[in-house]
Amino acid sequence: MSSDAAAEARAFLARHPEVDAIDLLISDLNGVLRGKRIGRESLEKAYTQGINLPASVYALDILGNTIEETGLGLAIGDGDRVCRPLPGTLMPTPWRRGGRQAQLLMAMEEADGTPFFAEPRRVLARRLERLAARGLTPVVAVEMEFYLVDRERGERGMIQPPCSPATGERASQSQLYSVTELDEYAAFLGEVQAAAEVQGLPLDTMLKECAPGQFEITLRHGADVLAACDAAVLLKRLIKGVAQNHGVEATFMAKPYGLEAGNGTHVHVSLLDAAGDNVFAAEAGDPLGTPALKQAIAGLLDLMPASMALFAPNLNSFRRFQPGLYVPMAPTWGFDNRSVAVRIPSGPNAARRLEHRVAGADANPYLLMAALLAGIEHGLAGELSPPAPVTGNAYEQFPPSLTNSWCQALDLLEASEPLNAALGEDFLGVFLANRRAERDQAMQHVSRLEHDWYLRHV
CATH class of the missing domain: 3.10.20.70 (Glutamine synthetase, N-terminal domain)
Structure with a gap:
């Protein structure tokens, strides 16, 4: 330099x-x-x-x-x-x-x-270069969920929700979209917003999520995908730092509580052509979008099973995939349907986009985005067609088929020719060795639950 x-x-x-x-x-x-x-x-x-x-x-x-x-x-x-x-x-x-x-x-x-x-950022940069060679520019927005956790541990040393700064009462209710809870945590959320403004991070909305102490923060959409992922990584640091100032901890762990919803990362993606037009927006205003959108969705669904090791990168990640807790467990898609893996949100035709809803908040943003762009290009290059869109509750219509096994997820990623080509065999060699070694270490530890269940009874 x-x-x-x-x-x-x-x-x-x-x-x-x-x-x-x-x-x-x-x-x-x-x-x-x-x-x-x-x-x-x-x-x-x-x-x-x-x-x-x-x-x-x-x-x-x-x-x-x-x-x-x-x-x-x-x-x-x-x-x-x-x-x-x-x-x-x-x-x-x-x-x-x-x-x-x-x-x-x-x-x-x-x-x-x-x-x-x-370097994961470099892996993503290569995917952007491939799309640029097709004359396409992704526009993305990232949504991340997180929990605030009391520094004081509860029974048997387990984590617990924080006490409200306003009432002193410990959070115990879902209170999805509660403005009252936003008010109660206004000092924390206000400092997050102020710090994001100082740093130039494109913070958009904040909302109360569906579990005690759980919140979601959305970053504004933009065409600089690397900058969007930089912002996601830096926003995590910011939120954790501000939480410490307010006497609590913030965690992006995928599944902090066994019986509550996990933390996810949702990614919105559209594609612009060389003229700056959204190639997912149908001229007639069809809510299901253009053939390009359907091909992109088909590619994402096709590579979804093999991408799970990137969407769910550690032991705890797979605990998030449980029935009834708002996590897609099968490769499905549909219009304005939050029970599917890939959702087409409602809204103006010009803003037509897809929303990927599978990954945990613990996913590496660069690798998550690289996998999504690889899936989209896979669908465009092969002119793939998706199955019929889902109407109604996808959880009830489709049995779980995405793996909830860390070991199997790594094997599926290793065997995927499209993802090896897209992410680079040299990079995946490092990634797989790293993840398998961590899994081996995790398997050496016996949990308290196993002692409670099996020590005296088998």
Whole structure:
């Protein structure tokens, strides 16, 4: 990066003399932000020279341990790669230390300066290049659900909903779309909104979701898909940080409570052609859209079983897929129907789009989006046709067919020729080794439930 690029750093520091430390961040395979913290005096150098981080950042499991089976650890000497700033991502973190810190997203490079092959953001960038070659630009919006959790644990050390800041009563009701609960948590939600405005994150709506302490935040739609995923990753950090300031924890864990709804990530996608027209919008206003929309849906449904390891990346992810808890468990689609996996929302014909409703909030946004765009291109390239759209309750009409097995999901992903081609065999080799090693570790642990059920009775 040329010294001219450091003008962004100099201008930022001039605007923010209060900032004395900057976090340089990389989003790993799990979407966890890792990196280094530097002083303000080192920021310009980070722009002109980059910083070094080991390639094994992309071999880390959720515990931060290097998975050697990925080949990115000691097999290559645990060597460094240069990481460069992503322009436009330098921003204050107003919830940290009285606003005296900032953050900057980085991207890892190969030794020859090309993007590092195992970086999820790079995997998504390749999918965007493929669609651009077709003259198509995706427009996306991301919705993420999360829980607020009391720092004080409940019976037997289990998590519990927070007490209302207004009444002191512990949340125990669903209260979907409750404005009263938005009012009760107005201080927390207001700080989230204010911090998002400072950071330039395109926050759109906030609502009370369908479980005690559960909320949803939506980001505005836009045609910069990489920026949308950057915003999703950074918004998670923001929400967790603001929650700490308010004496609670925020979690995007897919299934924090066994008997309550899980946390999902819903993604809205439309496609623009070279003229800027929405190729999903039918001229006659057909609510089911154009042949292109139906082909895109068919591609998503066709690759959905093999994509489950990306939609549900860890042990807890699969606990979310339970009957009666608002999670699609079969590859289905329909118009204005929230019981299906791929929904066409109602609204103006010009805004015709699809909504993917399967992934958990724990999914890596870059890999989730890459899988969705791969499915859409798969459908367009093959001119695939979807089954008939579902009317009525899809949960009652279609038995569960999407796997709820972590092991099987990884096997299905590995065997999928379209996803190997779309995401890259080299990348998937790292991803699969990482996820399988974490699964092996998880299988070594015996839960309290197993002791309760089996210790004395078998």
